Amino acid sequence: MIAISDRVRFVETDLMGVVHHANYLRWFEMGRVAYLRAAGVELNELMAAGYIFPITEVQCKYKNSAKFDDEFEIQTTMLAFSKAKMNFSYAVVRKGDGLVLAEGKTQNVFTNMAGKITRLTDEYYNKIASLYDQERSVTTK
Amino acid sequence: MIAISDRVRFVETDLMGVVHHANYLRWFEMGRVAYLRAAGVELNELMAAGYIFPITEVQCKYKNSAKFDDEFEIQTTMLAFSKAKMNFSYAVVRKGDGLVLAEGKTQNVFTNMAGKITRLTDEYYNKIASLYDQERSVTTK
Amino acid sequence: MIAISDRVRFVETDLMGVVHHANYLRWFEMGRVAYLRAAGVELNELMAAGYIFPITEVQCKYKNSAKFDDEFEIQTTMLAFSKAKMNFSYAVVRKGDGLVLAEGKTQNVFTNMAGKITRLTDEYYNKIASLYDQERSVTTK
Amino acid sequence: MIAISDRVRFVETDLMGVVHHANYLRWFEMGRVAYLRAAGVELNELMAAGYIFPITEVQCKYKNSAKFDDEFEIQTTMLAFSKAKMNFSYAVVRKGDGLVLAEGKTQNVFTNMAGKITRLTDEYYNKIASLYDQERSVTTK
Numbered sequence: 001m002i003a004i005s006d007r008v009r010f011v012e013t014d015l016m017g018v019v020h021h022a023n024y025l026r027w028f029e030m031g032r033v034a035y036l037r038a039a040g041v042e043l044n045e046l047m048a049a050g051y052i053f054p055i056t057e058v059q060c061k062y063k064n065s066a067k068f069d070d071e072f073e074i075q076t077t078m079l080a081f082s083k084a085k086m087n088f089s090y091a092v093v094r095k096g097d098g099l100v101l102a103e104g105k106t107q108n109v110f111t112n113m114a115g116k117i118t119r120l121t122d123e124y125y126n127k128i129a130s131l132y133d134q135e136r137s138v139t140t141k
Numbered sequence: 142m143i144a145i146s147d148r149v150r151f152v153e154t155d156l157m158g159v160v161h162h163a164n165y166l167r168w169f170e171m172g173r174v175a176y177l178r179a180a181g182v183e184l185n186e187l188m189a190a191g192y193i194f195p196i197t198e199v200q201c202k203y204k205n206s207a208k209f210d211d212e213f214e215i216q217t218t219m220l221a222f223s224k225a226k227m228n229f230s231y232a233v234v235r236k237g238d239g240l241v242l243a244e245g246k247t248q249n250v251f252t253n254m255a256g257k258i259t260r261l262t263d264e265y266y267n268k269i270a271s272l273y274d275q276e277r278s279v280t281t282k
Numbered sequence: 283m284i285a286i287s288d289r290v291r292f293v294e295t296d297l298m299g300v301v302h303h304a305n306y307l308r309w310f311e312m313g314r315v316a317y318l319r320a321a322g323v324e325l326n327e328l329m330a331a332g333y334i335f336p337i338t339e340v341q342c343k344y345k346n347s348a349k350f351d352d353e354f355e356i357q358t359t360m361l362a363f364s365k366a367k368m369n370f371s372y373a374v375v376r377k378g379d380g381l382v383l384a385e386g387k388t389q390n391v392f393t394n395m396a397g398k399i400t401r402l403t404d405e406y407y408n409k410i411a412s413l414y415d416q417e418r419s420v421t422t423k
Numbered sequence: 424m425i426a427i428s429d430r431v432r433f434v435e436t437d438l439m440g441v442v443h444h445a446n447y448l449r450w451f452e453m454g455r456v457a458y459l460r461a462a463g464v465e466l467n468e469l470m471a472a473g474y475i476f477p478i479t480e481v482q483c484k485y486k487n488s489a490k491f492d493d494e495f496e497i498q499t500t501m502l503a504f505s506k507a508k509m510n511f512s513y514a515v516v517r518k519g520d521g522l523v524l525a526e527g528k529t530q531n532v533f534t535n536m537a538g539k540i541t542r543l544t545d546e547y548y549n550k551i552a553s554l555y556d557q558e559r560s561v562t563t564k
Contacts, residue, residue: 010456010466011304011449013297015188015350020293021196022170025163026434033433033492043433044492047156055162059200065256068297069456069467115206151315151325152308152443156436156491163434167293174292174351184292185351209438210315210326297470303478304452307445329438337444341482347538397488 001077001135004034005095008070018065024102025058028090031076032106035088039131041124051118053086053108060104064094071095078132083119085109086128142218142276145175146236149211159206165243166199169231172217173247176229180272182265192259194227194249201245205235212236219273224260226250227269283359283417286316287377290352300347306384307340310372313358314388317370321413323406333400335368335390342386346376353377360414365401367391368410424500424558427457428518431493441488447525448481451513454499455529458511462554464547474541476509476531483527487517494518501555506542508532509551 006027014020033043046053066072073093080087086108092101112118120128147168155161174184187194207213214234221228227249233242253259261269288309296302315325328335348354355375362369368390374383394400402410429450437443456466469476489495496516503510509531515524535541543551 009449010296010452011302014292015295015297015299016193016195017297018195021199022163022166022293025166026432029163029433042492044490052157054157054159054206055203057200057202058162059198061198062196065195067467069465150308151311151437152445154438155433156438156440158438161434167291170292183351185349208326210324298475298477300477303481304445304448307448311445334439336439336441336488337485339482339484340444341480343480344478347477 001075002031002035002038003073003075004030005071005073006030008066008068008072010068013068018067019070019101021060021062024060024062024092024104027072027074027092028058028060028076028088028104028106031074031090032086032088032108034074035076035078035131036128040127046124049121049124050112051120051124052111052113052115054111055106056085056109057107058104059106060102062102063100064102066092066094066101072101078128078135079105081128081132083110083125084117142216143172143176143179144214144216145171146212146214147171149207149209149213151209154209159208160211160242162201162203165201165203165233165245168213168215168233169199169201169217169229169245169247172215172231173227173229173249175215176217176219176272177269181268187265190262190265191253192261192265193252193254193256195252196247197226197250198248199245200247201243203243204241207233207235207242213242219269219276220246222269222273224251224266225258283357284313284317284320285355285357286312287353287355288312290348290350290354292350295350300349301352303342303344306342306344306374306386309354309356309374310340310342310358310370310386310388313356313372314368314370314390316356317358317360317413318410322409328406331403331406332394333402333406334393334395334397336393337388338367338391339389340386341388342384344384345382348374348376348383354383360410360417361387363410363414365392365407366399424498425454425458425461426496426498427453428494428496429453431489431491431495433491436491441490442524444483444485447483447485447515447527450495450497450515451481451483451499451511451527451529454497454513455509455511455531457497458499458501458554459551463550469547472544472547473535474543474547475534475536475538477534478529479508479532480530481527482529483525485525486523489515489517489524495524501551501558502528504551504555506533506548507540 012023075091216232357373498514
């Protein structure tokens with residue numbers, strides 16, 4: 001599990017006084033970026049190599065409301081990985097008391113610039129697989 | 142099914158050249174507002190009456206990319222309804238050719254301002270139930 | 283002056299209970315798109331022709347708060363125009379009572395994909411200049 | 424000058440491949456929050472005390488495009504301060520090479536929950552004035 005921290009922005013709230021639910025998808029995205037970075041893969045590099053990685057599926061369960069200025073952690077875990085797609089799960093957790101704010105899952109595929117499904121080269125695949133395997137061995141021990 | 146139309150805003154795109162996936166949750170929300178309005182219930186009125194209606198769950202499957210300036214329809218259907226919660230499904234469809242861009246589901250509960258689960262009064266319940274029943278009878282005929 | 287109408291989205295509010303001020307820039311953008319469309323120029327076409335039109339300057343004065351579900355009009359006027367840049371002014375006005383919510387100005391330049399300042403071809407220039415001239419003659423009569 | 428750092432989010436880009444210009448207003452807001460925090464004033468506390476602080480004016484000049492994943496600094500300086508309003512200026516600067524991405528200014532007033540212009544109590548005023556004076560003395564030395 002790769003964790004990053006951030007703080008709720010004012011603009012992320014809505015008139016119910018809490019974080020608007022769509023923002024969690026943006027936070028999940030930040031978690032994915034951090035996960036791939038931890039694996040040694042920069043999204044800018046992937047795009048320069050001609051890859052695009054559209055989201056094909058997302059789900060989120062909202063457990064507790066986040067408020068303006070709350071500090072939170074985005075915890076990202078890879079659930080499944082192949083040269084054609086990536087599945088992640090996420091927990092957004094309030095710092096301090098560890099309250100779970102939301103949990104979610106996403107699926108990305110890899111495509112080329114024309115939108116055609118594409119497979120990762122070994123270079124990228126091996127970097128990501130290496131972190132994925134290492135994380136799984138930690139979890140299942 | 143209640144349908145509203147809109148057009149992709151420039152700001153809704155991202156550097157992959159298509160609509161960022163988080164925007165679909167905003168569009169679903171517009172669909173819910175329109176559904177309740179069609180039932181004679183304004184969200185501003187509900188809030189003035191002390192109700193809040195946080196999203197507890199959302200899921201979305203992305204079928205095809207939406208592009209800047211695409212005209213689309215948000216089609217909203219109520220899946221389940223009680224005094225304590227509402228479940229909706231949505232299809233976002235490109236105008237002109239009817240291509241399905243995304244499909245999703247949400248669940249809302251009703252709470253009071255303090256976040257405590259609350260039940261709708263008969264007045265609101267009956268208005269929404271009336272549209273829900275009417276829609277279901279159309280669908281199942 | 284070219285006018286389009288829209289309605290405040292729930293997601294556009296913040297915890298002060300009114301529209302977050304950054305959204306007005308998105309609305310101005312919608313006004314620009316509508317203005318150019320009225321001139322017969324589609325942004326998608328301009329981009330396909332290799333033009334990019336980054337904002338170089340924006341200003342906005344906020345007069346009155348917009349609330350969730352308010353219907354409003356974005357009124358867009360071209361202030362200055364050359365083959366190298368466009369200046370617009372905007373008023374966002376609440377429907378019904380005509381209350382001015384905000385007024386603003388923007389400047390765009392034209393660049394190529396590499397970010398180099400570029401000049402519009404006559405084809406695009408003439409279309410936009412034609413609407414600009416027509417509008418000015420109406421205003422100054 | 425109070426500085427905070429962040430990184431461009433994927434969702435903050437648009438189809439021109441760079442950060443959408445409206446995001447800078449969100450970044451300025453983060454800068455203001457940080458400035459007030461440095462003065463010992465939390466916005467949540469101000470709101471709990473019945474203050475609202477709507478933006479009445481904003482301007483921004485865009486100097487260079489920010490790209491996805493760029494690390495940047497938001498540098499916030501208070502330009503003027505009274506019990507009735509605050510004026511700030513901002514520079515958004517790319518880390519590493521110090522390239523200025525944008526510069527801007529904002530004005531906030533203080534109102535009560537009903538939107539009526541209000542003056543800060545001495546408690547809040549003195550905290551903010553103390554940082555403001557300290558910063559100005561540094562600048563003018």
